[in-house]
Amino acid sequence: MKFLLAVFFCFSPISLGSTYQDGDIIFQVSQSPQSKAIHEASDSRWSHVGILLKEKGRWYVAEAVQPVRMTALSSFISRGKDQYYRVYRLPTLNAAKRSLLREEIGKFLGKSYDIYFEWSDDLIYCSELVYKVFLSAAEVEIGELQKFQDLKLDGPYAKELIRRRLKDTGRTLNLNEPIVTPASQLRDPDLVLIEKTDR
Numbered sequence: 122m123k124f125l126l127a128v129f130f131c132f133s134p135i136s137l138g139s140t141y142q143d144g145d146i147i148f149q150v151s152q153s154p155q156s157k158a159i160h161e162a163s164d165s166r167w168s169h170v171g172i173l174l175k176e177k178g179r180w181y182v183a184e185a186v187q188p189v190r191m192t193a194l195s196s197f198i199s200r201g202k203d204q205y206y207r208v209y210r211l212p213t214l215n216a217a218k219r220s221l222l223r224e225e226i227g228k229f230l231g232k233s234y235d236i237y238f239e240w241s242d243d244l245i246y247c248s249e250l251v252y253k254v255f256l257s258a259a260e261v262e263i264g265e266l267q268k269f270q271d272l273k274l275d276g277p278y279a280k281e282l283i284r285r286r287l288k289d290t291g292r293t294l295n296l297n298e299p300i301v302t303p304a305s306q307l308r309d310p311d312l313v314l315i316e317k318t319d320r
Contacts, residue, residue: 143219145173145315146209146251146263147182147194148307149201155236158282162272165304170247171197172226172254173208183226185250187234205319209312214259221258229254236286238269240299252301264306270296 151159151169159168171184173194180194198204214222235244242253248264255263274283274294287294306312 140315141173141175141180141208142210142214143174144211144214144222146211146306146312147171147173147197148207148209148303149197150203150205150319152200152202155282157278158276159302160278161276162274162279163302163304164273165302165307166202167207167303167307169201170251170303170306172222172251174223174226183230183250183254185229185232185234185245185247189229189232189234189245189250191230203319206317207307207314207319208316209307209309210315211255211259211261211263211311212313213261213311218259222254225254225257226250237292238298238300248301248303248306251306261311263312264301264303264309266299266301267305268296269294269298269300272300272302 147170148167149169149171150156150166153169156168160166169184171182171192174181174183174191176191181191182194182197184190184192184197186192198206229245229250232243232245235241235246235249237244238246238249240249245253251263252266255261273279283294286292
């Protein structure tokens, strides 16, 4: 009986927003055009990530799309494949650090999305936003900082994305470029699972 109850609560989402805190991290199975390449390269279906913040009684997701913005949580969830998402928390994130986190997010709002996934503050992609915000606000690295050469770039979707965005525009891929993926962040041992809707 205890096992059945545990399974039920593991797969049944809590009432939306009932247990969230500012700074919780939400992962999504994205349906964007580039998501198949990200799935392939990182060997994970989780291809998008953002940070939860509460504004005037409503939950939003700070996310790096085009441009970096605050998106209503309901809209964020509805965009995902099968509306699957997972919410994780950094237990050591106290009130002071959550306040700093808000300030750091504000510095990135309005910046353009980085389609080249380069390690620069001029343009930002989703997991880079999470990594840099938490590093500045809480001195914590969320996820593993890797290099492009560590990813699986020989699949058809990854090859096509590299061709369209780099080779066809005269750019070259720097295999030593630092990169952080949503998949590595979801596996971060310092994060605690708060809610999930996927099976």
